[in-house]
Amino acid sequence: MKILVGYKGVNVGKDLIEIAARHALAFDGQVIVVTSMIGGSNTDPTEIKVAEDNLAEIQSFFKEKNIPCEIHLLVRGMEPGEDIVMFANENTVDEIIIGVRSRSKVGKLLFGSTSQVVILQADCPVVSVK
């Protein structure tokens, strides 16, 4: 079983990676953690560096639990939702896990467009974690 984790690149969503670890252990699966950034003038190089560091930290977390883990930073000019779905299809993953914690400026919980695209367009089940 291949589990793709869509990771935003900022902070390390602890709930997200813990759920992913639980699923990987239960299904004897492997984890692929992906951060998607548009790139070009849309993406600040320091954001890319932060995402790389966070991905490396996440990979260590899984390695410590003996869970096979690949990390990928995708910078190919695509919106993150479509990019994650395309990557999932290219790699025939069985499940996608994403975080859906987005808040508006006044603190209202919002449904991020990336999450919506992934949930509606993915060919496999999508696990949403707050």
Add this chain to the structure above:
Amino acid sequence: MKILVGYKGVNVGKDLIEIAARHALAFDGQVIVVTSMIGGSNTDPTEIKVAEDNLAEIQSFFKEKNIPCEIHLLVRGMEPGEDIVMFANENTVDEIIIGVRSRSKVGKLLFGSTSQVVILQADCPVVSVK
């Protein structure tokens, strides 16, 4: 592990219950299948009968696989999304599985409001199945 399946009451979403069975087996869990209807003048009594029959059929499916399964038809005047979240909290479930296959009249895939409410308001991970 308690897995709540939010089931609309019409058709038997085969993908939905197969994913639920796979999760229940992997996590050695039990399944609670819930259909929520508002009731009163909002709900046609024949819809309730159809939902009851479908729930019974779903229960047989899990029983055949030796997966513990409860079924509940909730008719308590609440919108289905809020009802499912409240029931999940009352029963301290660990995961909710829902179907997100809704189409507009012109065939466009839509994000149903019930799914959105469940994904945003649930206290546990939510698995969306198309």
